[in-house]
Amino acid sequence: MHRHFQLDDGGRRAAGYKGKAGDCVVRAIAIATEKPYQQIYDLVNGAALHERTGKRKRGISNARTGVYKVSIKRIMKQLGWVWTPTMQIGSGCTVHLRADELPQGRLVVSVSKHLTAVIDGVIHDTHDCSRRGTRCVYGYWQPPAVRPVRSLAPNPRTSIKKPGSANQVEKPRRPKSFLEWLFG
Numbered sequence: 001m002h003r004h005f006q007l008d009d010g011g012r013r014a015a016g017y018k019g020k021a022g023d024c025v026v027r028a029i030a031i032a033t034e035k036p037y038q039q040i041y042d043l044v045n046g047a048a049l050h051e052r053t054g055k056r057k058r059g060i061s062n063a064r065t066g067v068y069k070v071s072i073k074r075i076m077k078q079l080g081w082v083w084t085p086t087m088q089i090g091s092g093c094t095v096h097l098r099a100d101e102l103p104q105g106r107l108v109v110s111v112s113k114h115l116t117a118v119i120d121g122v123i124h125d126t127h128d129c130s131r132r133g134t135r136c137v138y139g140y141w142q143p144p145a146v147r148p149v150r151s152l153a154p155n156p157r158t159s160i161k162k163p164g165s166a167n168q169v170e171k172p173r174r175p176k177s178f179l180e181w182l183f184g
Contacts, residue, residue: 004099005128010028010124023064028115045062047075081144084142085138087138099120106118106143111129112138
């Protein structure tokens with residue numbers, strides 16, 4: 001039988017923290033990136049120092065009590081992870097927190113008022129937040145794809161040979177100007 005949930009505190013207890021906290025952002029990022037909980041905790045609190053407050057946003061993010069989306073975005077981009085949205089305004093729910101609807105690999109998944117780590121379809125968190133597979137996914141962060149290795153082969157645009165020319169290499173054509181295109 002396939003497991004859809006694995007109890008995991010992301011290294012919180014090992015870092016010396018006790019009790020309950022609203023630290024889902026730190027926990028999810030620590031689990032998905034395989035970095036120490038304390039390192040992510042410090043990273044989150046450091047990112048919060050760059051936040052602005054306002055009438056609707058009273059305080060700044062805190063690793064223990066909650067993190068605003070602006071800081072989550074800053075942290076994940078700093079780590080090099082890529083955001084994939086799964087919902088648009090007015091589109092309704094298209095992806096649920098289920099293994100068959102999410103890609104394989106390590107993900108930090110955004111659901112309503114919560115972030116969780118999903119590794120190869122298994123939720124890694126302190127509780128099963130899937131709502132029996134009906135919880136809607138707003139989007140997810142993925143690690144950067146492996147970059148393709150640069151080829152040492154010559155550029156195909158400069159190595160195109162004209163028929164009938166033995167060893168001559170054709171140079172790429174310059175684009176036509178607007179007037180040449182219009183009257184040409």
